[in-house]
Amino acid sequence: MVMGLRSAVLIMQHMIFLSVILAVIATEAVAYQANTGCRSRCGEVTIPYPFGTSGDCNISVTPNKAFLNTSSIEIVDISLDGICLAAALFLAGVWWLYRKLKKRRKIKRKQEHFKRNGGLLLEKKLSSEEGSVENIKLFTSKELQTATDHYNEKRILGRGGQGVVYKGMLHDGSIVAVKKSKIVDQDHLDPFINEIVILAAVDHRNVVKLLGCCLETEFPLLVYEFIPNGTLYQLMHDQNEEYPRSWDIRIRIAAEVSNAVSYLHSSASVPIFHRDIKCSNILLDEKFRAKVSDFGTSRSIGIDQTHLTTQVQGTFGYLDPEYFQSSQLTEKNDVYSFGVVLVELLTGKKPILTSGSQEKKGLVYYFISSVDQNHFLDILDPQVLKDGQKEELVAVSYLAKKGGTSRSFLPC
Numbered sequence: 001m002v003m004g005l006r007s008a009v010l011i012m013q014h015m016i017f018l019s020v021i022l023a024v025i026a027t028e029a030v031a032y033q034a035n036t037g038c039r040s041r042c043g044e045v046t047i048p049y050p051f052g053t054s055g056d057c058n059i060s061v062t063p064n065k066a067f068l069n070t071s072s073i074e075i076v077d078i079s080l081d082g083i084c085l086a087a088a089l090f091l092a093g094v095w096w097l098y099r100k101l102k103k104r105r106k107i108k109r110k111q112e113h114f115k116r117n118g119g120l121l122l123e124k125k126l127s128s129e130e131g132s133v134e135n136i137k138l139f140t141s142k143e144l145q146t147a148t149d150h151y152n153e154k155r156i157l158g159r160g161g162q163g164v165v166y167k168g169m170l171h172d173g174s175i176v177a178v179k180k181s182k183i184v185d186q187d188h189l190d191p192f193i194n195e196i197v198i199l200a201a202v203d204h205r206n207v208v209k210l211l212g213c214c215l216e217t218e219f220p221l222l223v224y225e226f227i228p229n230g231t232l233y234q235l236m237h238d239q240n241e242e243y244p245r246s247w248d249i250r251i252r253i254a255a256e257v258s259n260a261v262s263y264l265h266s267s268a269s270v271p272i273f274h275r276d277i278k279c280s281n282i283l284l285d286e287k288f289r290a291k292v293s294d295f296g297t298s299r300s301i302g303i304d305q306t307h308l309t310t311q312v313q314g315t316f317g318y319l320d321p322e323y324f325q326s327s328q329l330t331e332k333n334d335v336y337s338f339g340v341v342l343v344e345l346l347t348g349k350k351p352i353l354t355s356g357s358q359e360k361k362g363l364v365y366y367f368i369s370s371v372d373q374n375h376f377l378d379i380l381d382p383q384v385l386k387d388g389q390k391e392e393l394v395a396v397s398y399l400a401k402k403g404g405t406s407r408s409f410l411p412c
Contacts, residue, residue: 233282
């Protein structure tokens with residue numbers, strides 16, 4: 001940076017020197033052509049005036065010849081042209097210097113953001129054999145700014161605890177979802193970068209694909225495939241009669257989410273605990289197939305590990321009570337959250353119920369109590385009762401109850 005400033009100062013000095021030389025040349029041209037007997041001094045600069053022939057430059061003296069003759073006008077023109085040229089060159093030099101310094105500052109700021117957001121750590125992992133991922137892309141800030149129309153609010157797909165998601169279009173015409181994350185805690189930088197590498201390697205039809213990231217901005221940006229039909233929460237709870245809510249679609253979505261969670265726990269290159277399975281984190285594609293999304297709070301563990309002790313994170317209503325009490329993160333926590341989703345699909349109700357007295361209670365406990373008392377059919381969604389076979393509804397209901405109690409299962 002010091003060398004850059006020195007270079008800038010040197011260039012500025014050269015521009016000033018050039019301007020002075022041009023001005024002097026122009027002035028000397030006038031001095032050479034003008035009447036030498038008529039000068040007016042101003043400091044060290046002699047400015048000639050072709051006003052007359054009087055030695056004291058008395059303009060009241062009648063000149064022997066016309067003072068505004070052709071040659072004098074040309075001399076004035078030459079002088080003005082030289083000064084204007086020098087001024088133009090000087091201003092152009094100042095503008096060029098300003099743009100160059102601004103560009104350098106911008107590049108340096110991007111480099112600082114890239115380093116702070118873990119870019120160097122990510123490059124190291126990607127270049128190593130262990131973390132080599134061919135299909136991850138490092139996007140530039142300009143690419144994503146253009147893709148999202150400068151993060152236009154009209155492009156917002158959703159907001160969450162981990163950031164804002166925008167709809168974007170890349171230069172090749174492909175549609176993506178750009179997640180603008182919140183500031184990454186420096187203490188958790190390594191896990192954050194690990195998640196990028198891990199999720200870039202995840203390849204499952206029911207998990208949203210991470211395409212790449214951008215770390216040269218103030219806030220890290222993650223780029224995912226775009227899923228067009230919103231979330232499972234919208235499907236279940238928005239007052240839109242056009243949404244397909246048949247039992248066949250619900251049970252298929254449940255199976256797809258189950259497959260995704262099972263894959264993350266058992267089949268991914270490194271086991272992943274999602275930590276926030278809920279209806280608003282389950283996206284639906286053009287055929288209403290489920291895709292688990294939002295891995296902002298996810299954690300990966302070693303293959304030989306069974307749990308982690310972490311700060312409790314999740315969403316009220318989906319949060320495993322045992323995890324809340326012990327801070328012991330295990331795969332059972334995701335299973336419990338999946339059980340809540342399953343109960344939502346069965347009942348069409350939100351995970352937190354509000355009674356007439358405004359008293360709030362969890363849907364899971366209410367559902368388990370209904371199953372134990374053998375009147376759970378009374379709280380199932382009318383659409384489910386209409387479409388589903390009783391034996392099937394009973395089997396799925398008991399499965400959901402098991403998820404809310406023992407949490408030691410995952411249906412296939």
